Amino acid sequence: MALDWIGFTYAVLVSAGGITGYVKAGSVPSLVAGLVFGLLAAAGAYLTSHNPKNVWLSLGTSGTLAVLMGIRFLNSWKFMPAGLMCLLSGLMVWKITAGMMKRQHQS
Structure with missing residues (x-):
């Protein structure tokens, strides 16, 4: 089992x-969003570490953050x-999709 x-x-x-x-701006929404998305990303990394094909939580989290932060x-x-x-989120989406394509070509 390789850790992600x-x-x-x-x-x-x-x-x-x-x-x-x-800490810098006193933004409670930033704190909540950062912790929720960080927890989701960590759970996605954990799931991917146990099964490299289980990338959907990681892909959804990083894709959502890429879009939301891109709009901001x-x-x-x-x-x-x-x-x-x-x-960073776009790079994560790219990493995940590149890994999916690599596995698809190996099968």
Whole structure:
């Protein structure tokens, strides 16, 4: 069983972003969203670690964050934090879909 270290790192970064938003700006919605999405990302990484084909929670979490933070970035044109989270989430979507395609071609 190989751990999904990239997925767990992403989950920590998402949670840390929510905590940072709360500490710097007092934003309770940032804290709640960061912790909820971080928990979902960690659960997705755990599921993927046990079964590499079980990527749907990770894909849904990172895809949702990519879209939501992409919209926030386009509205504000501020890279931090929305642009960074959109970029990281987009990279996670790319990693997951590339792994799915690789497994599909190996079968």
